[in-house]
Amino acid sequence: MVGAAEEAQLARLENQVDNGGGDAWEYLSLVRKLKVRRSDKVFKHGLSILNDHKQRSGLGGEEWTLYEQVAVAAMDCQCLDVAKDCIKALRKQFPESKRIGRLEAMFLEAKGLWADAEKAYSSLLEDNPLDQVIHKRRVAMAKDQGNFSVAIERLNKYLEIFMADQDAWRELAEIYVSLQLYKQAAFCYEELILSQPTVPLYHLAYADVLYTLGGLENYQLAKKYYASTIDLTGGKNTRALYGICLCSIAIGQLTKGRNKEDKDSFELQSLASTALEKEYKKRASDKLPLLAATLRNLKLQP
Template sequence: MVSKTEETQLNRLENQVDNGGGGAWEYLCLVRKLKVRRSEKVLKHGLSILNDIKKRSSLGPDEWTLYEQVAIAAMDCQCLDVAKDCIRLLRKSFPESKRVGRLEAMLLEAKGAWAEAEKAYSSFLEENPLDQVIHKRRVAMAKAQGNISGAIEWLNKYLEIFMADHDAWRELAEIYVSLQMYKQAAFCYEELILSQPTVPLHHLAYADVLYTLGGLENLQTAKKYYASVIDLTGGKNIRALFGINLCTSAIGQLAKGRNKEDKESSELQSLAATALEKDYKQRAPDKLSLLTTALKSLKVSS
């Protein structure tokens, strides 16, 4: 995940390059380092270097890294002739390279030659079953064809091997949510929370899924995870504050009777409502009356 500092640095450098201030190579290196997709910019500024013999020769061995970077960006932008030329030059210089072979298979994908691409990927995995890039390409290819069940299958197979890949767990969870397969999504978020317990977004997504599933036990657990988000963010997550109110209101309707836990829930709900009203007074005073009405409908008094 790119930090705010890194994003600021990237945007500043991008603006500098776009306005003729130089630093194109430094920008392209930073894009690679941060693993972000700025395909149009990479294609434009990468070609400006590759088409300049003096600039290109000054890169030394990094010239080939740039050809690869530009090839991928060109495929993203559907400039397939550019991608083909870059890959051809790479193949000429590295005739036995598996890395270049992956690029050739990706070009088949970009052309929509799905069967040929799948054949190439299967061949690579026979030689190296632990090739993460190829496993991920299969997932991407399934999604590109609208084959969501296939994407789920490949992601699950991938995660059997690479269980520590947080991005893959999150991607699988989001697919499950899109299909309203909330129990499966909940499992994915549980894995993420176990491996990254201090990331608020995992707690928040898990709480949202549990709230959607409903039922007293799920609502009570969702409320706890909304509370953990508030704790991890210093009380600044509006969605979690709303979640506390919604869960407490729903629990109150399902669990009749007053007990100690009901009292504590009511106090927590009141604190969350107060925090919401304070935030709205500062940032959206014109919508404060709407918030007050919504909170009253949940039977909250701050």
């Protein structure tokens, strides 16, 4: 994940380059370092450097890094002629490179030649079964074709090898949610929370899945994870505050006041509704009547 400081630096450089007052190469280098997608910007500014012989030759060996970066951006932008030229230049410079072979397979994928791309990726995996990028490209290709069962199968096989890849766990969870396979999604978020317990996004997503599953036990657990999200964000997560309220009323409907633990948790519900009111007063005071009506409907206010 990109930190706030890095995001600010990237935005500053991007603004400078877009207005002709910054170092395009510095910007492109930061995009690579942060592993973010800015395909339109990379294509525009990277191609400008490649087309300027003086600037390009001044990069030294980094010239080929730029060719690769522009090739990928060009495929994203469907400027396939430019991508083809970049890959051709790279292949001429590195005739035996498996990395260029990967770019060529991506080019086939960008052209919609799925069978040819699959064949090329499979051949590359035979030489290097641990190539993470190729495994992920095959997942992306299955998703692009709408074949989510294959994407799930490939992601599960990938995670058997690379269990610490949090992006892959998150992607698998999101696919499961899109297919309404909430129990499987819950397992993915459990893995993410175990590996990074201080990331509020994982707590929130897990709570959402538990709430969607429903049932007393899931509502109670969801409330705990909404509460942990609030704790991790310093009380600033509006969605989690709503989650506390929704779980509380759902639990109350199921227990009908018999559960002492949930009676004792009314203070948490009140704190959540109070925090929501403060947040709305700061950012959306015109919607305060709507919030009050919603809380009354949830029986969290008299």
